[in-house]
Amino acid sequence: MEFDNNKPIYLQIADFVCDKILRNEWSAAGRIPSVRELGADLQVNPNTVMRTYDYLQGEEIIFNKRGIGYFVAETAVQNIVKLNRTEFFSHQLPMLFNTMNALGITLEEIKSQYEAFLKK
Amino acid sequence: MEFDNNKPIYLQIADFVCDKILRNEWSAAGRIPSVRELGADLQVNPNTVMRTYDYLQGEEIIFNKRGIGYFVAETAVQNIVKLNRTEFFSHQLPMLFNTMNALGITLEEIKSQYEAFLKK
Amino acid sequence: MEFDNNKPIYLQIADFVCDKILRNEWSAAGRIPSVRELGADLQVNPNTVMRTYDYLQGEEIIFNKRGIGYFVAETAVQNIVKLNRTEFFSHQLPMLFNTMNALGITLEEIKSQYEAFLKK
Amino acid sequence: MEFDNNKPIYLQIADFVCDKILRNEWSAAGRIPSVRELGADLQVNPNTVMRTYDYLQGEEIIFNKRGIGYFVAETAVQNIVKLNRTEFFSHQLPMLFNTMNALGITLEEIKSQYEAFLKK
DNA sequence: GTGGTCTAGACCACC
DNA sequence: GTGGTCTAGACCACA
Numbered sequence A, B, C, D: 001m002e003f004d005n006n007k008p009i010y011l012q013i014a015d016f017v018c019d020k021i022l023r024n025e026w027s028a029a030g031r032i033p034s035v036r037e038l039g040a041d042l043q044v045n046p047n048t049v050m051r052t053y054d055y056l057q058g059e060e061i062i063f064n065k066r067g068i069g070y071f072v073a074e075t076a077v078q079n080i081v082k083l084n085r086t087e088f089f090s091h092q093l094p095m096l097f098n099t100m101n102a103l104g105i106t107l108e109e110i111k112s113q114y115e116a117f118l119k120k
Numbered sequence E: 001g002t003g004g005t006c007t008a009g010a011c012c013a014c015c
Numbered sequence F: 001g002t003g004g005t006c007t008a009g010a011c012c013a014c015a
Helices: A009-022 A035-042 A046-058 A076-103 A107-119 B009-022 B035-042 B046-058 B076-103 B107-119 C009-022 C035-042 C046-058 C076-103 C107-119 D009-022 D035-042 D046-058 D076-103 D107-119
Strands: A062-065 A069-072 B062-065 B069-072 C062-065 C069-072 D062-065 D069-072
Touching (some): A035 A046, A046 A062, A107 B076, A107 B107, B009 B046, B046 B062, C035 C046, C107 D107, D009 D046, D035 D046
Antiparallel strands (some): A062 A069, C062 C069
């Protein structure tokens, strides 16, 4: 897996895990890979995965059974969606609008770019 | 001036300088404040301003006359705009589209949000 | 290590690093010393080494893995050679020819000096 | 006049003055422009020209009559040539040979470059 | 542990 | 006066 330098790796791994859950590859109440396993898979220090799991547990997307492993929470999917939507509408979108304003970019341009993006 | 903790101060100062240039408050071929002056103005260490100027010189937005000071480059405005647009269309926008896709958000929603944003 | 006062230390360290790479003492994709280590080795402030690494990363000679360290880029050797040759043929040599012309020095004289230099 | 950023302006002005003398445009025992005049001509601070004249006086290339101005020394030409040749053979040339060695550049390459330079 | 940023203060060459 | 470099020491996020 390749990482973007502008975002902490542990958050990128969180996205990766959420993606797995949303696609139902890791299903509700099921066990997810151990910190060591996932670390080996993604070629990343286990500590970093640990941080991801910590974060996801805080958001109630996964939970821990001591000595056994981490599991997908029942409410995982809805929490992921809520988390993402909140982030999107309260941070990402306003920032976008600000730069659009600053650069004089219209919604029309965004629209045509979006259509090009969809075809890709 | 207040600084956002999520972005290096020297880059926020760069934005500040670019803004001045775009608004024509600091005009083409004109001298801009010395690192010491601007540092005092913004309550920031001169070294930090130095780093900003270094960066902006690399982007060919300002240039230096030795022992005299820094000046706005002839091509400053176009370089600023180019820099910002490149960043916007090749990074910010694709990331936006990706999350839109992932969250199932349509362009219609964006549009209504944008109108709300404009009224604010 | 001793430093020449006529050239910034951070650039002399850059030369030092490039030399290591060219001699294959620090090999492609391998990790190079941390800013703290090299700083201690060369009896130089870590910030100064940091500046060197910054510069070399800009020239795509080394690259960074966050939280882990700096590594020799795959294309390091060719980039070093290209950098040096460009500098030599487009700046150093023309300046030499200009002064040769001004002083009426012939290529023959250069040649004999060069042979003397090689024997030294 | 345009200045190279890698060399102090006052030394570049010194080169300019020496060139005038060597070409006999400013002849032996003749008066040369005042600090203010030359400064205006070259669009440079008079202080900087002053520093040039100071330096050239130290090298016995020009001399000063108080209240009147600066004049070309009788021994100017020979001192210029001596100064330049010394600089060339004891500094410039050894540095050249070093980089040639480091980059594996042969005298043959230099020769062909030189011929190309002469035709230009 | 790593790099990245920032401050405070110093010294220097140059204009 | 200007920028440029360097040091010492601090704090932070990240791995």
